[in-house]
Amino acid sequence: MVVMGTDKYEILQDLMRRRGFAWGSFEIYGGARGFYDYGPLGATIKRKIEQKIREAFIKEGFFELETPDITPEKVFIASGHVEKFVDPLVECKKCGLRFRADHLVEEVLEIDTEGMSAEHLSQLIKEHGIKCPECGGELGEVWYFNLMFETFIGPYKDKKGYLRPETAQGIFVNFKRLNAFARNRLPFGVFQIGKAYRNEISPRQGMLRLREFTQAEVEIFFNPKETTHPHFDEVKDIAVRLYPIENQLKDLGMIEMTLEEAVKRGYVMNTFFAYYMAMVKNILLDIGIPEDKIRFRQQLPEERAHYSSDTWDVEIHSERFGWIECVGIAYRGDYDLSRHKKMSGADLTVLIHYDEPKIVKHLKVSLNMKRVGPKLKGDAKRINDLIRSWDEEKLRNLVEVLEKDGKITIEGYKLVKDDFIVKEIEEKVMGEKIVPHVLEPSFGIDRPFYLLLENSLVIEDDRVYLKLKKDMAPIEVAVLPLVAKEPLKSIAYDVFRNLQKAGFIAVYDEKDTIGRRYVRYDEIGTPYCVTIDNQTPIDSTVTIRDRDTREQVRVKIEDLPEKLRELIFGS
RNA sequence: GCGGUGGUAGUCUAGCCUGGUCUAGGACACCGGCCUCCCAAGCCGGUGACCCGGGUUCAAAUCCCGGCCACCGCACCA
Structure with missing residues (x-):
């Protein structure tokens, strides 16, 4: 048994349960491995993480989608999960x-x-x-x-379904509609935030390997011939810590460089990929993950999923568990769309317009039915269809033979030059139909949640507190009368109520001494406590106490919402 | 899945070896009250637990078996 107070992980687990962040599910029935509940404070933080991701991709002009967790078997036969998962x-x-x-x-x-x-x-x-x-x-x-959870759809056992092991397929199967929504122009991005399920053989490590978890998956559809990101300049100077395959195999350690360098030196395939590495890093920083706890590790070939030819994991360092994969940026190529195209028969291509329409000349050869009809009778139509199905090369051969010999034998019928009608026609081709390639940044939500808390936990001599990034705090402000007496109580309650109306996640608390209350809110990461003291009834001012420095500033009640907004959200 | 260790209120724990005054004790937390004018003060009162199921026994928190869960190691982690 670990002695209380010595192990950061134990302290955090205790804090998470006690104060309503997260705990193992189904406790009263003995629990179930691989499932976790989010309590009131945890659910709020989780929602804020999701919101940061959502906002970041919406700013890129991406679309959000929501599709079912339960998915018919066919989808995962096509995706390869039935066979490969x-x-x-x-x-x-x-x-x-x-x-x-x-x-x-x-x-x-x-x-x-x-x-x-x-x-x-x-x-x-x-x-x-x-x-x-x-x-x-x-x-x-x-x-x-x-590893997929099986289920049956409807009352009969013949309609098999699975709980999705990734949210991505919901996006791929909707490609036609999404492409239409994007008005047939690549690149475009679609994301989905939702649950995924994997029946892990042996889940471990608290909430780091769950059987049911939340993902935010982003599928970016692009033309593989256009891999220069138009906004790469905005991020090229961002430094990243890389751990490429070669460095892992040769034990060379990590290297740090700007994204521009990473692309130039061939570590990252192109600026398109690099741009989204920058995005992922910025999102993690925005959530409050410390920069020195983030690295990009390239997956070894044997680690990669069946659909990917190159994947970089974004890992966050845990004091307890080491480097933990939290985001994967996978190059999925045209794997998924091609498979769904083949299995469903749907046209999952995009027309890439040429700059100028191309004039393509090609041969059109058919039988002169007036002449051969009487000769071949019933076979005439069949052979005509056969010839018309031939490709350009075969037709050119046919024409060559006819020019040289004046005759040819097809399926036992001797045919002469005049039996054919040969035309060279010109066609205007507007573009090329391609199956787009996919780049997929895929965020786990539960892992960054845990790692955010672990990295935010500060243990000092006289207090334990969560130094959460201020806008990530589940309770943003606590309003406290210095003592539970009138008129302080009434004033404090009014202040609290007004902050709620102004959009803050606020609480009112009059129980216990002021010091105890400060500690109580420090522990859950509340960045500011507003205290109503004896000066308040005189001049309508209150103090704002900073969680990290414990310092107080005095402001007018009327200025409070604006001041707090600036302090917490920086705007 | 395998092996090891463990499971007592919200949390940490005493008790278990040696079954019975255990009506399960303590601390912290929580709730109510008093007191309290800035960083976990004090006082009074209160709520609250033997993981689940079997077995042994006159009697089980305690001994035995099975299950579940947690931690560690192995295996696994598309």
Whole structure:
């Protein structure tokens, strides 16, 4: 048992439960691993985090979307989650330990097991007599454990659905409508803030690995040929701490440079990617994560999700848990849209207009039905259709042969030059249809929430307090009569009520001595306490006490809202 | 999932080994009152707990079994 007061994590956990931030869910029924409740103060902070993200992307002109948590199976077959969001497991019949079957087979047989079925893996294990690496016991059948929660839609068991393991698919499946909303012009961005679910085998570490969690996922659709961000200049001088793949493999440590340099030196693929790295960093700073606790780590190839070819995690440092992935910026290419295009048959392309319409010449060849009709009878139409389906190259060959030999045999029919009608036609092509590529900054909300609290917790000799960024505080101002006596009580209550009406999250508190109350509000991160003292009835002034410095300034009651707004929100 | 440790009011804990005066004690917090004119003061009163389910026993917070949860290590983390 950790002695009270020695472990920051313990103090924080205690504070979070006691003061209404967050705690494990379903307590009265014994709890359930991987689920967390947000209390009144926690829910407020969480909402403020979400709001910072929302505001930042709305400022970029992005659109917000909201789609269902429950999703029909087809969507995740298309997205690859049914197939790839699984771990093949195998259990030792003797000692009961479970292993990743694919890892085991790969290790022993030194072959690639990518995409192998459970049956195939089982067979290989039997054929090669692979045993339990721990005790040497016999291994059972391989089965796939899918990390998605399954459910059924409607009263019959034939309509399978899943709780979404990421919010992103809700955006991809809506691409046609969103593209229309964006008036067919790339790039555009869409984001969704909502719940996602993953049936983790063994969730741990408090609220850092949950089975149900909140994400803010941003899908930016762009033309892969246009990867220069028009506003990169605004962010090019921002310094970032990078931990690229090479530095991880060779243990070279982190490097720091401006984003401009990072792109120039090839660490970051282009200014488009770099721009959103800057955005993510700014959002985290705006939430109140200290700059020196933020780094960008490039995922190793084996860590990457099935849809991504390059991903940078934005990690925040925890005193307790080390570097924690809080945001992932994934280059998803055209993976998702192409898959949905193929599976659904929907046209998920965007027309990229050429600067000038292109004049494209091409051959149009068909049979002269008047001549060949009587000859081929029933086959005439069939062969005509066949020829018309040929591509440019095949048609050119046909014409060449006809020019040279004057005749050709197709499907056993001898045809001469005059049996064909050959036309060279010109077509105006306005542009090219492409499947857009996707860049995805994906924010966890619960992790930054925890890391914000952990990084804000200050332990001093005579008090423990949350040095939250002032505008993130769940209670923004506490109004306190110096003593619970009239007329101070009435004046204080009026001041409180007026601050509420002015839009502040405020509380009124007259219980206990003034010092005790200050400590009480310091503990939950309230940046300012307004105290009504004996001078107030005389000249209508009150004091504003600063959480961090404990210093007080005296202001007129009428100036209070404006002054507090300036102090808390800086405007 | 495996192994280890643990689970007593909102929080921390005493009691458990050696079953019975445990009607479960304390501190802090919380609520009501008194007092109090600036940084956790004091006084009076009050609310509130043996994780869940079985078993052993005349008797279980205490012993045994199972489950759940938490922490640590292993495995896992698309």
